[in-house]
Amino acid sequence: MLQQPNDKYRAFPPVALNDRQWPGKTLTQAPRWLSTDLRDGNQSLAEPMDSTRKKLFWQLLLQCGFKEIEVAFPSASQTDFNFVRELIEQRMIPDDVSIQVLTQARSDLIDRTFLSLEGAKNATVHLYNATAPVFRRLVFRQSKEQIIELAVNATRLIRQRCEEQPQTNWTFEYSPETFCFTELDFALEICEAVAAVWQPCAERPMIVNLPATVEVSTPNVYADQIEYFCRHFSWRPEVCISVHPHNDRGTGIAAAELALLAGADRVEGCLFGNGERTGNVDLVTMALNFYTQGINPGLDFSQMKQVVDLVEQCNQLPVHPRHPYAGELVFTAFSGSHQDAIKKGFAARKEQQDNVWEVPYLPLDPADIGCNYEAVIRVNSQSGKSGAAWMIEQNHGLVLPRALQQDFSQRVQQVTDGEGKEMTQAAIWQLFRQAYGLTAPELQLGEYRSQSDSHGQLQFEASVQQDNRPYAVAGRGNGLLSAAVDALRQAFDVSFTIQDYHEHTLGQRSDSRSVAYLHCTFAGNHSAWGVGIDSDVSRASLQALLNALAQGQLAGGK
Structure with a gap:
């Protein structure tokens, strides 16, 4: 136990400077x-x-x-x-x-x-x-x-x-x-x-x-x-x-x-x-x-x-990872609320008219001292929906809808809770691709065609492959996705509807690929997301629909 300090140490006396000027000054x-x-x-x-x-x-x-x-x-x-x-x-x-x-x-x-x-x-x-x-x-x-x-x-x-x-x-x-x-x-x-x-x-x-x-x-x-x-x-x-x-x-x-x-x-x-x-x-x-x-x-x-x-x-001495400005972790947020604030701050910068730096939790733009943004947000069991979404956006250009962020964060949470470790960018991307059909999709879109009939309805026909077996599907609807839903309901005897849909390009060029995010609900109150990426936005949307259907069936939606 520490000794009584007043028996051994004395407070340093103050300076008699009652009209001190320095507190009212500013460094310029x-x-x-x-x-x-x-x-x-x-x-x-x-x-x-x-x-x-x-x-x-x-x-x-x-x-x-x-x-x-x-x-x-x-x-x-x-x-x-x-x-x-x-x-x-x-x-x-x-x-x-x-x-x-x-x-x-x-x-x-x-x-x-x-x-x-x-x-x-x-x-x-x-x-x-x-x-x-x-x-x-x-x-x-x-x-x-x-x-x-x-x-x-x-x-x-x-x-x-x-x-x-x-x-x-x-x-x-x-x-x-x-x-x-x-x-x-x-x-x-x-x-x-x-x-x-x-x-x-x-x-x-x-x-x-x-x-x-x-x-x-x-x-x-x-x-x-x-x-x-x-x-x-x-x-x-x-x-x-x-x-x-x-x-x-x-x-x-x-x-x-x-x-x-x-x-x-x-x-x-x-x-x-x-x-x-x-x-x-x-x-x-x-x-x-x-x-x-x-x-x-x-x-x-x-x-x-x-x-x-x-x-x-x-x-021959290390610089501490928490050292101001220079440490390996000084720009890093693991906390979910911090990650969400930082992500919103960066999004707001894209819209602001001036260059004034104003990003929550970051007093300095890491780029000014040669640091990339990959270190800003890292994902572990403390992270929320924004962390993994930020990493996917920064590294792969995908701007996930809020509901998809929430869905994916639950998957990330299961992994990090189970392993008790930080999840790398590569592992997050691999989990995302597996979860939403971007790697070895269960249902693979082949050739398709669509045309309007005399009643103003769109007729849709496509070849869909499952377990190396091709299926011919056909349906009709008010648009491409509604016709595809009709075709898949008949072919796979499943009741589902499209709940949410988003799309955007992955670049500024006219030949850039597009990504589609599609959320479906199934009988029994199940739901699933699918993601599709293709140079043709229509194919991306249809593959996202197939990926959501496959995920819904796996979740018990059939």
């Missing part, structure tokens, strides 16, 4: 994005990426449109150092892309970092040191003044090294690493001191990164911290404010979005939320959140399956 444009998959994401893997996997991931990030990519911690390992050199020496960095590297506040590590960056066109040096009380007290055992001195001295050395290599366009980034649980006045003090050394301006760009290194509060508190900092930081107009939320409380996305409302300009994270512990903020989800609000995210995830496959290959 995407932020600057930085992928840290190759650094923060990579260091969190049980088996960090080798050079081959890193280069694959690098190419993916470029294809997705990232212009800022944190590629390594070059002073931490020879592998990271070599990767930075490889990118530069093999000219793998586009001119409009800036690579970023991380360093601690030590002179030897800073020098090693600059050695790795020689020859780069655009580079960001990212300096960090921990600032929170628990780190000052337990980890470093240093005072506030000592922590500030460490950051200031490192910044001074970084500026000197940048000035020694003017051929590179340098950006400086500073992170008070544990910002989210650092006293706000101290976070401001240390960032002011660092900025005073760097002197940010257009010629010397600077990023102040305010990470939620470990989530310790609700997202609104983080947003208050960001707004407070932006209001009080004297260098705010000259710097880019970046955020780097983690996901320890499961609210990384919300924290990042609220931080943008509160004044942040840039978001650091990983594809699908990889990273230490519970991971970094998920840039895929964030980008597509913007997209579904009508805002261009500036990142391209139009081929989501390829992105998922490559990230899984490089990280």
